[in-house]
Amino acid sequence: MPFSSRVFRPVRWSVAPAAGLLLMSCSAPAQRVAPAPPATIRPDSTVLVAAGPHYQRGAVHRFFWGTHYRALWTLPVTAPVFNLRTAVPGGLTPIREGGSFQTRNLRLVDRNGVQYVLRSVDKDATKALPESLQNGPIGRLMKDQTSVIHPYGAYIVPPLARAAGIYYTNPRLVYVADDPALGEYRESFGNALYLFEERPEGDQRTVGSFGFSAQVVSSRHAFTNLVASSRYQVDARQYLRSRLFDMWLGDWSRREDQWRWASFPAADGGTVYRAIPRDRDHAFFKFDDGLLTHIIGWVKPNYQSFHEKIRLSDVEGLNSAARPMDKSLLPYLTRQDFQQIADSLRSSLSDAVIARALAVWPREVQQLAAAEFSRKLRSRREQLPAVAARFYELLARDVELPGTDEAERFVLEALGPRQVRVQVYRLTPQGATLLQQRVFHSPETRSLKLFGLGGNDAFELRGDPDPRFKIGVYDGAGQDLLEAAPAPARPRSRLTVYDNADGNTLRVGKTEVEKYQPRAEEFDGAGWLLRHRLY
Numbered sequence: 362m363p364f365s366s367r368v369f370r371p372v373r374w375s376v377a378p379a380a381g382l383l384l385m386s387c388s389a390p391a392q393r394v395a396p397a398p399p400a401t402i403r404p405d406s407t408v409l410v411a412a413g414p415h416y417q418r419g420a421v422h423r424f425f426w427g428t429h430y431r432a433l434w435t436l437p438v439t440a441p442v443f444n445l446r447t448a449v450p451g452g453l454t455p456i457r458e459g460g461s462f463q464t465r466n467l468r469l470v471d472r473n474g475v476q477y478v479l480r481s482v483d484k485d486a487t488k489a490l491p492e493s494l495q496n497g498p499i500g501r502l503m504k505d506q507t508s509v510i511h512p513y514g515a516y517i518v519p520p521l522a523r524a525a526g527i528y529y530t531n532p533r534l535v536y537v538a539d540d541p542a543l544g545e546y547r548e549s550f551g552n553a554l555y556l557f558e559e560r561p562e563g564d565q566r567t568v569g570s571f572g573f574s575a576q577v578v579s580s581r582h583a584f585t586n587l588v589a590s591s592r593y594q595v596d597a598r599q600y601l602r603s604r605l606f607d608m609w610l611g612d613w614s615r616r617e618d619q620w621r622w623a624s625f626p627a628a629d630g631g632t633v634y635r636a637i638p639r640d641r642d643h644a645f646f647k648f649d650d651g652l653l654t655h656i657i658g659w660v661k662p663n664y665q666s667f668h669e670k671i672r673l674s675d676v677e678g679l680n681s682a683a684r685p686m687d688k689s690l691l692p693y694l695t696r697q698d699f700q701q702i703a704d705s706l707r708s709s710l711s712d713a714v715i716a717r718a719l720a721v722w723p724r725e726v727q728q729l730a731a732a733e734f735s736r737k738l739r740s741r742r743e744q745l746p747a748v749a750a751r752f753y754e755l756l757a758r759d760v761e762l763p764g765t766d767e768a769e770r771f772v773l774e775a776l777g778p779r780q781v782r783v784q785v786y787r788l789t790p791q792g793a794t795l796l797q798q799r800v801f802h803s804p805e806t807r808s809l810k811l812f813g814l815g816g817n818d819a820f821e822l823r824g825d826p827d828p829r830f831k832i833g834v835y836d837g838a839g840q841d842l843l844e845a846a847p848a849p850a851r852p853r854s855r856l857t858v859y860d861n862a863d864g865n866t867l868r869v870g871k872t873e874v875e876k877y878q879p880r881a882e883e884f885d886g887a888g889w890l891l892r893h894r895l896y
Contacts, residue, residue: 402442402538402539403442404442404443404444404446404447404538404540405441405442405444405447406441406442407439407440407441407442407536408439408440408442408536408538409437409438409439410437410438410440410536410554411434411435411436411437411438412433412434412436412438412482412483412512412513412554413434413435413482413483413507413508413512414434414435416429416431416434416435416505416507416508417431417434417435418431418505423651424651424652425651425652425653426502426505426506426651426653426654427506427508427509427647427648427649427650427651427654428650428651429506429508429509429647429648429650429651430508430509430510430511430512430647431508432729433511433512433513433726433729433730434508434512436725436726436729437725438513438534438723438725438726439723439724439725440534440535440536440554440723441534441535441536442535442536442537442538443479443535443536443537443538443540443555443557444540445469445540445542445543446542448477448557449471449475449477450471450472451471451472451473452471452472452542453469453470453471453477454469454470454471455467455468455469455542455543455544455545455546455550456468456469456470456476458546458549458550463484463485463486463488463489463507463642464480464481464484464640464642465480465481465485465549465550466478466479466480466481467479467543467546467550467555468560475559476559476560476562476563477557477558477559477560478557478558478559478560479535479537479550479555479556479557480532480555480556480557480558480640481553481554481555482512482513482534482553482554482555482556483507483512483553483554484507484510484642485504485507486503486504486506486507487500487503487504490503506654509646509647509648509654510642510643510646511644511645511646511647512554513534513722513723513726514610514641514642514644514645515532515556515640515641515642515644516532516533516534516556516721516722517718517719517721517722517734518532518610518641518644518718519531519532519570519721520714520717520718520721521606521610521710521714521715521718522570522606522638523570524709524710524711524714525602525606525706525709525710526602526705526706526709527599527602527603527606527636527638528570528571528572528603528623528635528636528637528638529570529637529638530558530559530561530570530637530639531558531559531570532556532557532558532641533556533557533558534554534555534556534723535554535555535556535557536553536554536555537550537551537552537553537554537555538551538552539551539552561577561621561637561639562577562578562579562621563576563577564576564577565577565623571623571637572623572625572635574623574624574625574635575624576623576624577621577622577623577624577637578621578622578624578634579618579621579622580617580618580620580621580622581617582622583595583622583634584617586632587634587765588763588765588766588814589765589766589767590631590765590766590767591631591764591765591767591769591787591796592627592629592630592631592632593631593632593634594627594631594632594633594634594796595622595633595634595635595636595690596633596634596635596636597690597691597693597694598694598698598702599635599636600635600636600690600691601691601694601698601699601702602702602705602706603636603638604680604683604687604691604752605702605703605706605745605748605749605752606638606706607638607644607683608671608676608679608680608745608748608752609706609710609738609741609742609745610641610644610645610667611644611645611646611665611666611667611668611671611679611741612638612641612643612644612645612646613643613646613663613664613665613678613679613680613681613682614640614642614643614663614682615638615680615682615683615686616682616683616686617685617686619638619639619640620636620637620638620639620686621637621639622634622635622636622637623635623636623637629794644667645667645734646664646665646666646667647666647667648664648665648666649664649666650666662675662677662678662681663678663679663681663682664678665678665679667737668737669736669737669740669741670740670741670744671741671744671748673747673748673751676748676751676752676755677755680752680755687756688756688760688761689761689763691756692756692760692761692762692799693797693798693799694753695799696750696753696757696805699749699750699752699753700746700749700750702749703745703746703748703749703750704745704746706745707742707743707745707746710738710742712735712739715735715738715739715742716735719731719734719735754805757801757805757806758805758806758807758808759806759807759808759810760801760806760808760809760810761810761812762783762785762797762809762810762811762812763812763814764785764811764812764813764814764815764816764818764837765814765815765816766814766815766816766838767787767788767815767816768787768788768789768816768817768818768819768839769785769786769787769788769796769813769816769818769819770785770786770788770793770818770819770820770821771783771784771785771811771813771818771819771820771821771834772784772785772786772821772823773809773811773820773821773822773823773826773832773834774823774824775823775824775825775826775827775854776800777827778827779802779803779804779827779829780800780801780802780803780827781800781801781809781826781827781830781832782798782799782800782801783798783799783801783809783811784797784798785797785798788818788819801830803827803829803830804829806830807829807830807831808830808831808832808833809830809831809832809833810832810833810834810835811832811833811834811835812835812837813835813836813837813838813839813841814837814838815837815838815839816838816839817839817841817842818836818837818839818841818842819841819842819843819844820834820836820841820842820843820844820858821844821845822834822843822844822845822856822869823845825854826854826856827854828854828855830854830855831855832854832855832856832857833856833857833859834856834857834858834859835859836858836859836860836865841865841866842865842866842868843858843860843865843866843867843868843869844866844867844868844869845868845869
């Protein structure tokens with residue numbers, strides 16, 4: 362069988378005297394030889410090729426910088442050769458190069474306008490560095506650490522996600538040869554391994570793994586609508602199920618751009634969004650098996666490695682990238698909701714499901730890694746209820762409840778010792794409609810913040826909340842009404858109304874009122890989106 366036409370120059374070792382650290386340096390950057398003639402690799406055949414033979418390192422380097430998944434990167438695997446003319450009926454046409462600072466993507470379109478993407482298996486994070494550093498020792502070391510990523514991890518996620526009842530993309534491992542059909546992208550994309558998958562965007566009514574949604578949108582689109590109107594809502598239970606699945610996989614890189622949102626009509630005429638996780642590059646991350654990478658992990662708590670056991674002390678770090686989303690989308694779910702979903706997810710991920718998923722790997726990968734992954738996935742599955750409980754506790758500690766740019770009424774009511782209830786209503790000329798409510802308990806919740814954002818909102822304070830809660834009411838933009846009914850003569854509560862002095866009406870008795878200049882993320886809908894890194 363033919364092999365990938367790449368060559369790599371020999372490596373030498375040196376010690377950086379200033380840092381005292383062992384670094385790898387190459388005699389010259391790796392070069393690609395001239396591509397083989399198209400006839401040597403027939404479309405619709407297979408090749409035996411390694412995803413990253415350049416990650417092979419000696420024992421000394423591995424001691425300091427980790428073994429990671431080097432054995433899998435350097436392992437030749439059997440992969441089908443990708444044929445743009447036959448991959449889908451009518452063929453595919455390349456239209457655009459893209460990707461993040463690590464992954465190179467090539468967007469493709471079929472004859473019906475449906476879009477697909479080729480995502481490089483190998484990564485290169487050096488593009489995040491200044492150009493002067495990219496080809497030096499720092500750049501080479503940064504490139505070397507791509508070996509922390511499992512090159513075939515995303516490949517087994519679809520059968521697991523299907524059993525878990527969450528949405529997913531369907532990546533297929535393919536080898537792109539020096540294919541003339543690549544056109545202007547032939548030189549930069551030929552002769553390498555890729556994951557080929559549908560692009561989750563637009564009309565997906567024919568794709569079951571996206572819920573047959575008529576409109577799949579980006580996080581920026583979805584969050585803009587969520588802030589604009591309460592007629593847009595997220596299915597919080599479905600999102601939580603996806604997040605617990607992330608933790609099971611050890612996928613810590615779940616920032617906003619790693620999601621798409623399937624749209625569905627709601628019973629009240631609005632829209633419900635359901636989460637579509639994408640880009641599983643950091644699932645099964647393995648970082649802490651080198652002396653120096655282990656030390657780095659102490660200061661980068663989000664770099665959580667995929668071990669047999671999920672330490673509860675690591676749950677916060679594991680979820681730090683998604684924390685702004687989690688706080689915005691999950692505040693009304695209770696401890697019972699978290700436990701129910703964790704128990705359901707654990708039941709759905711049977712030993713048989715795990716075995717079928719691992720059987721999707723190329724035969725060579727199965728022989729090397731299936732036993733280890735079967736053991737780890739089964740062990741982590743049993744920890745899901747405990748992980749969910751810890752995740753709930755972290756989110757329940759300090760709660761933020763945003764409104765929208767339309768008019769809402771927030772009712773904050775003292776229910777007795779250690780309890781306070783928050784209800785949020787949509788205000789229309791036809792009346793008020795209850796949107797969300799939850800009873801919060803001390804000591805699991807220590808602070809509550811209510812954000813009006815835009816619109817002419819009303820804040821109604823009933824009774825005197827337990828002083829164990831620190832409560833802040835942020836009026837936001839608009840002509841808002843804040844009133845305590847009845848206003849306590851001697852309030853005990855730690856409740857502060859933050860008034861930005863834009864014409865609000867305050868009837869709050871002796872409740873503390875603080876004039877303030879709001880930060881961007883506390884002021885209006887557009888500002889709120891800043892915390893989600895979408896603007």
